[in-house]
Amino acid sequence: MKDNLVVFNTLSRKKEAFKSINPHRVGMYVCGPTVYGDPHLGHARPSITFDLIFRYLEHLGYKVRYVRNVTDVGHLENDADEGEDKIAKKARLEQIEPMEVAQYYTDSYHFAMDKLNVKRPSIEPRASGHIIEQMEIVEQILEAGYAYESNGSIYFDVEKYDKNYKYGVLSGRVLEELIANTRTLDGQDEKRNPADFALWKKASPEHIMRWKSPWSVGFPGWHLECSAMSHKYLGDEFDIHGGGMDLLFPHHESEICQSQIAHGQNPAKYWIHNNMITVNGQKMGKSLGNFINLEEFFEGSHKLLEKAYSPMTIRFFILQAHYRSTVDFSNEALQATERGLSRLMQASETLEKLKASDKSTENVQELKSAMYEAMNDDFNTPILIAHLFEAVRIINSVKDNKAYLTETDLNELKSVFNTFVFDILGMKKESDESGSNQITEGLMELILDIRAKAKENKDWTTSDSIRNKLNQLNINVKDTKDGAEWSIEN
Ligand code: ZN
Numbered sequence: 001m002k003d004n005l006v007v008f009n010t011l012s013r014k015k016e017a018f019k020s021i022n023p024h025r026v027g028m029y030v031c032g033p034t035v036y037g038d039p040h041l042g043h044a045r046p047s048i049t050f051d052l053i054f055r056y057l058e059h060l061g062y063k064v065r066y067v068r069n070v071t072d073v074g075h076l077e078n079d080a081d082e083g084e085d086k087i088a089k090k091a092r093l094e095q096i097e098p099m100e101v102a103q104y105y106t107d108s109y110h111f112a113m114d115k116l117n118v119k120r121p122s123i124e125p126r127a128s129g130h131i132i133e134q135m136e137i138v139e140q141i142l143e144a145g146y147a148y149e150s151n152g153s154i155y156f157d158v159e160k161y162d163k164n165y166k167y168g169v170l171s172g173r174v175l176e177e178l179i180a181n182t183r184t185l186d187g188q189d190e191k192r193n194p195a196d197f198a199l200w201k202k203a204s205p206e207h208i209m210r211w212k213s214p215w216s217v218g219f220p221g222w223h224l225e226c227s228a229m230s231h232k233y234l235g236d237e238f239d240i241h242g243g244g245m246d247l248l249f250p251h252h253e254s255e256i257c258q259s260q261i262a263h264g265q266n267p268a269k270y271w272i273h274n275n276m277i278t279v280n281g282q283k284m285g286k287s288l289g290n291f292i293n294l295e296e297f298f299e300g301s302h303k304l305l306e307k308a309y310s311p312m313t314i315r316f317f318i319l320q321a322h323y324r325s326t327v328d329f330s331n332e333a334l335q336a337t338e339r340g341l342s343r344l345m346q347a348s349e350t351l352e353k354l355k356a357s358d359k360s361t362e363n364v365q366e367l368k369s370a371m372y373e374a375m376n377d378d379f380n381t382p383i384l385i386a387h388l389f390e391a392v393r394i395i396n397s398v399k400d401n402k403a404y405l406t407e408t409d410l411n412e413l414k415s416v417f418n419t420f421v422f423d424i425l426g427m428k429k430e431s432d433e434s435g436s437n438q439i440t441e442g443l444m445e446l447i448l449d450i451r452a453k454a455k456e457n458k459d460w461t462t463s464d465s466i467r468n469k470l471n472q473l474n475i476n477v478k479d480t481k482d483g484a485e486w487s488i489e490n
Contacts, residue, residue: 009270028066028239028240029068029233031068031071034071035106038105039293040284048315048318049242051119054121067125068121071127087101117426133232137231151202152202158193197223198221236259279292309338315427316340344392345427356410367413368416475487
């Protein structure tokens with residue numbers, strides 16, 4: 001199976017047979033979140049995409065060292081070389097330490113990813129913990145003559161790079177056009193060329209995240225952290241570099257320039273990019289009011305949502321599209337996914353209870369090969385899921401005595417179905433959770449009814465004692481004009 005895996009490489013713009021540089025270990029680096037806000041759909045897609053790839057490579061028998069960074073410094077507003085640091089801005093607005101912002105949103109990112117059943121990477125390095133490694137690369141690039149100092153800041157010399165190496169190999173952008181189309185922003189007079197990018201920025205007096213360097217007290221440019229951390233943990237060249245399509249330019253393009261000069265080569269053999277998410281056909285944007293946080297999906301608390309959608313519904317919805325296609329979120333589509341997912345989960349329970357026959361009317365081996373074929377073709381999950389629904393049809397037919405499987409075929413179907421649904425797609429059963437939630441809801445309704453009756457009868461001792469006992473269990477009861485509301489305090 002390993003030998004048949006084909007992946008689309010953004011670098012060559014075509015599908016290539018996957019061959020790991022080190023057959024015993026795949027190195028995979030994925031650009032992680034900039035931790036300054038609540039995790040949203042834009043975080044869920046790359047995490048789930050590379051979780052799928054991570055899971056599948058491991059399933060094929062590779063050992064994978066999966067590095068996904070946390071950006072906690074140097075990512076300026078508008079992804080530019082000028083403006084305030086995204087994390088420092090949040091810290092200023094909330095009057096807390098930048099590292100409190102980074103910690104808080106790293107935690108909430110982990111919390112949301114755990115719910116989505118995204119496996120933690122092997123290493124999760126932080127940009128702020130690798131300032132020395134980043135300064136080393138700045139020195140190497142300066143020594144090689146591909147960077148220059150300007151007013152305490154260091155910029156990468158893109159024009160010189162383009163003369164000796166080809167600039168734009170990943171994004172296909174041409175330097176001349178890029179220069180012609182770049183607006184001159186404030187502070188760009190520090191740059192020799194508008195296409196140059198910052199490796200080190202001198203900190204302005206109000207800039208709070210700052211480190212001492214030979215050039216100035218300042219901070220690293222945003223693109224540098226990934227060159228530094230991927231090199232530290234995966235070496236000069238590794239197998240897969242991943243991220244969202246929005247990072248292709250200028251972030252990944254700049255990483256290639258940096259690594260080429262500092263480490264002598266394009267760092268990754270395969271560049272893999274997931275496509276973007278739209279909501280009701282529109283690009284997500286804070287100003288458009290369609291920016292939905294993951295917690296809002298799980299709770300159904302955003303005005304665009306008709307109801308809550310469970311983490312597995314969101315995960316399955318994302319996996320129903322190929323990672324290189326766009327995904328459009330709508331209530332209608334999510335509800336269709338919910339119904340499909342529930343059929344899939346019911347079938348997995350039915351499967352455990354099926355009885356074998358002495359003959360088979362279905363070809364399980366063929367179905368199994370088709371599933372591997374789909375995944376081996378650039379992780380084609382929509383085709384895989386179509387085959388899983390074919391398996392659902394077989395399961396339900398066997399249950400209704402309209403189809404038959406031998407003991408061997410039945411065991412094979414169990415193994416294949418569970419492997420693809422739970423291990424590779426990373427789905428998990430949610431029914432237990434919602435079942436116990438239903439019981440809690442029912443019990444609370446019963447208790448609050450008893451309390452309401454006690455209040456009606458002016459039996460304050462009983463009604464107060466119910467409220468106090470609930471408080472001891474961290475359940476808050478609030479009386480409203482329509483009765484009482486309850487909530488669990490975390
Ligand atoms: Zn990155």
